[in-house]
Amino acid sequence: MTRDTDLDRTGNQDDDAVNGFDRTAFEELVEAISPDAGQERLKFRVTTHWTGRTRSETVIDHYEIGGKRIDRRFKVVADEPHALGGLDSGPNPQELLMSGLNACMLIGYVTNAALKGISLHTLDIETTGQLDMRGFLGVSPDVRPGTQRIDYTVRIGGTGTDDQFCAIHQAVMARSPNYFDLSQPIRMTGRLEIVSRPE
Incomplete structure (x- = not known):
């Protein structure tokens, strides 16, 4: 590389x-990650603590x-609803899982639209997943404990054409x-x- 590129600078907005x-x-x-081995690595880490x-x-x-x-600090609370033995003090893990999916895909729609010069006025993603409680509660060994299907709907509107939005949709699913x-x-x-156990 002929110049030093600060890889964490992309959050700064310009004209x-x-x-x-x-x-x-x-x-x-x-441009920075394409020719430079090692620059392409992106690693995330989270630590979860039980609080009762x-x-x-x-x-x-x-x-x-x-x-x-790159130092930063956030805290994410998770809990189960009352019906599942929790105090309902935060979204449950399944809701956070779908939230992470939605947020990641949403970034894809925003960035792909921006790179094509398409301004958005609407972007929402609604996602649903259904569990069979007999699986994760151990009632039946024949029932899988997780969601078997996730359904989502993307509502998007802006200056793009239908074909452009369809192409963006395919790009998000691909990447x-x-x-x-x-x-x-x-x-x-x-x-x-x-x-x-502590003494």
Whole structure:
């Protein structure tokens, strides 16, 4: 690379923004990662703590881009509704899972529209998933514990044509990381650590 590119700069908006998205910074990001091995790596990490009953708090304190750590801090609360033994103090894990899917896809619609110069006035994604409680409650070993089907509807409107919006829709399904993660099997590796009770 002939110049040093700050990979975490894309959140800064300039005059080339469409839908609030900085196209120039995005193009600089693509340029930076294309020829430079190692710059393409993006890593996220979350840590979830039990806070009692079915409630948990997940802490996000950094991410890594191109081998560089970027500090940030957020907290996400999860709980089950009263009917499932919780206190209903936050969305439950299934709702957060679908929220993550929606948010990831929404970014895809916004960025793809912006890169085509299409201004949006409406963008909503409504997603539903249904569980059979006999599975995750252990009532029947023959019932799978998770959602077997996720249905979603995207409502989008703006200066684009129908063909452009259809092309954007296909691009989102092809490149959205969370859509990818939920639409086909991925490898999960877990490790159990037994912690001794404090004295």
